Amino acid sequence: MxxxxxxxxxxxxxxxxxxxxxxxxxxxxxxxxxxxxxxxxxxxxxxxxxxxxxxxxxxxxxxxxxxxxxxxxxxxxxxxxxxxxxxxxxLKLYKQAINYKEDIDIDQAHGFDPTTLDEKELRYKLYRALARISAPSNRKAFVLFFVYRVPQKKIALAMNISLDAVKKKISRTAQQVRRYLKGDE
Missing domain, CATH: 1.10.1740.10 (RNA polymerase sigma factor, region 2, helix turn helix motif)
Structure with missing residues (x-):
């Protein structure tokens, strides 16, 4: 055939x-x-x-x-x-994170050592990791918490969900980002 x-x-x-x-x-x-x-x-x-x-x-x-x-x-x-x-x-979320005046503490947030990558490569990997987060609400909670340093209680109020739901969304998303940054995905 x-x-x-x-x-x-x-x-x-x-x-x-x-x-x-x-x-x-x-x-x-x-x-x-x-x-x-x-x-x-x-x-x-x-x-x-x-x-x-x-x-x-x-x-x-x-x-x-x-x-x-x-x-x-x-x-x-x-x-x-x-x-x-x-x-x-x-990409939009990545640009927001890069333009934010405070650095993201990658070591604490993701368990990843940024000294192994140059700045451009790290930015690209972070962008790709954010792009792979499939649930918009998970991505939003993650960015609000780690990039904009919004307390979890305020995120829960803004998203109209429980505090436990916010914690789960942030935790799941951090795991996804961590796996991608470590190269497991």
Whole structure:
């Protein structure tokens, strides 16, 4: 069977069945289109390439659950748009953290030694870690607490949630950031 001659729907069925060659074909078919779209939105070649890779990794990971009711090209286009918006939110938070006058105490907040990285690389890693925090409320609580030094009680009042919920959100997010900064993710 020549996979390059299959239509998108058949390729998707092959991917769902676990055919990695079908995923590779789909990637090759839409990679350039998606990279252009991601670059248009992110204005960074490396981030655009990572965004496209993330979309295909996600498709592969969720292949047994995926339900696509539109054309595959449109589905991938929407996925890259959403993923780029997600990355942009992380970038915005990163810029806020960098512009904040006080330094973030990375050692205490994340259990990470910043002396092992130069400042530019550390900024990039911190941005990437913030971008990977999937729950907006967790990210918000984390940034308010560690970047803006807002007390947890005030965060709970501002977010209209319990103090315990704030503590859990901050703890979970700190664990995610710590794992990413240490290179476990």
């Amino acid at each position: 020549d996979i390059s001659k299959l239509d998108d729907l058949t390729l998707l069925q092959e991917i769902i069945a676990g055919n990695e060659l079908a995923l590779t074909e789909l990637f090759n078919r839409y990679c350039t289109f998606l990279k252009k779209e991601a670059y248009y939105r992110l204005r960074d070649r490396q981030l655009a390439e990572e965004a496209v890779n993330d979309i295909f990794v996600s498709l592969w990971d969720r292949r047994r659950k995926v339900q696509i009711d539109v054309s595959l090209k449109y589905y991938l286009f929407q996925a890259i748009k959403k993923h780029c918006a997600y990355v942009e939110r992380g």
